Amino acid sequence: MSTPDNGSGTEPSTDPAAEPGATRTEESAPAEPGHRDADRWSGVLRDIASGRTLTAVLSVLLAVVFGSLLIAATDEAVRAAAKYFFAAPGDFFSASWDAIWGAYTALFRGSVWNTNGTDFETRIRPLTETCKFAAPLIAAGLGVGLAFRASMFNIGGRGQMLMAGAGAGWVGYQFDLPAPVHLTLAIAVGMLAGALWGGLAGFLKARTGAHEVILTIMLNYVAFYLLFYMLSEQSLLQAPGTLNPKSLPMKESAVMPKLLGDRFNLHLGFVLALVAVAVVWWILNRSALGFRIRAVGLNPDAARAAGINVGRTYTVVMLIAGALVGLAGANQVLGTVTSGIGVDLDAGIGFDAITVALLGRSKPLGILGAGLLFGAFKAGGFAMQASQSIPVDIVLVVQSLIVLFIAAPPLIQAIFRLPAKEAK
Secondary structure (H helix, E strand, O other), rough: OOOOOOOOOOOOOOOOOOOOOOOOOOOOOOHHHHHHHHHHHHHHHHHHHOOHHHHHOOOHHHHHHHHHHHHHHHHHHHHHHHOOOOHHHHHHHHHHHHHHHHHHHHHHHHHHHOOOOOHHHHHHHHHHHHHHHHHHHHEEEHHHHHHOOOOOOOOHHHHHHHHHHHHHHHHHHOOOOOOHHHHHHHHHHHHHHHHHHHHHHHHHHHHOOHHHHHHHHHHHHHHHHHHHHHHHOOOOOOOOOOOOEEOOOOOHOOOOOOOOOOOOOEEEHHHHHHHHHHHHHHHHOHEEEEEEHHHHHHHHHHHHOOOHHHHHHHHHHHHHHHHHHHHHHHHHHHHHHHHOOOOOOOOHHHHHHHHHHHOOOOHHHHHHHHHHHHHHHHHHHHHHHHHOOOOOOHHHHHHHHHHHHHHOOHHHHHHOOOOOOOOO
16 A cells, blocks of 8 residues: 655554654664664673673682682781781781781682692692592582472482482492493482482472471481481491491492593592583573473463473473482482492582572573582692691682672672672
8 A cells, every 4th residue: 555645755654653744853863883782781891790700700709809808817926927017017918918818828729720730640630639529519500400490499408419429329339230321320310319309399389388497307317317227237238347438449340430640639520420411401501391390480370370380390400400410419329339338428508509500690601610610629629728728718718708698699799899780
């Protein structure tokens, strides 16, 4: 259909905001390309400054600063210099700097690069130790983070790791199989045990509406005492001829092979953790299941109205989360040939995974970075204690401060004068 002529020989304006007969002015003209680019980059910088990633980075930085104060406060030379601070303040500040610098350089040498090493293998060994410690943290962090994405709080990492370690360890010392088959079966059984233990919490939440925090915390206690009972009975898991709650060591065919030879402790568990990162990323960003998980996490009522089975999603999420945490449990038991099943096999990783997931913002790549950071803390903490006589608990305090600052984004924004995130 032809447009009506307005008598001026031109077609009428198609701009709905323009009045009849109105013409464009300079003010309504499009912005120059340079101005558009400047506005776009200004918006990008504002998003970065007000985003969660920068908040996490600044939380780590602020925790390191407070950790420095604690390092100085616990140093004997600093305390001695503080007694005559007003007579010679330079001694106090010099001693404080030496204590802080010595501590963090020791942390670096113990976790990234040994500057005192005489050859490449000696210098690179700290980085391999960091990766070794990071592997179970990454796997367990993925399990906690995946549940977070569905607005579920998986506090049951300890119980899932204990059950996974029991399953993987039992297969690891009970059977005589070829190495690849034996190791694969042990890992699969461990992940299955973790999945069932985590899935139980998801199933109960879906069926009864019970809160997953209470469920997972209680299942931690059930798993601990159940494993302690099994390790106290020689007919179950306890090693013959001993009264200690410990199983037999793993057979060599079920032990994860070392990646860089016998001189390094880094083993296959780190590669499996990287594979888990890729799998979880694909699930969340490229699969229909990931869409359902994110939809339920954002608004379960709206997801239910859209036809998503929320209860089934809860169960599936906790099954996958338990399997990921179970991978961390299998890593703990199958990581070395001398290890066996014990009630302390989780080594606090089940709870550290919550911190890793929070710092990584429940995103796979973020959890990978957070896991490596906390692995560096674990590897370097021992070097700090050995070379500088600094309590290793200082590292735990720094980790706790990171969680504190991450949990309070307005505090970080106020301290660093960051713009608040605008509501959309």
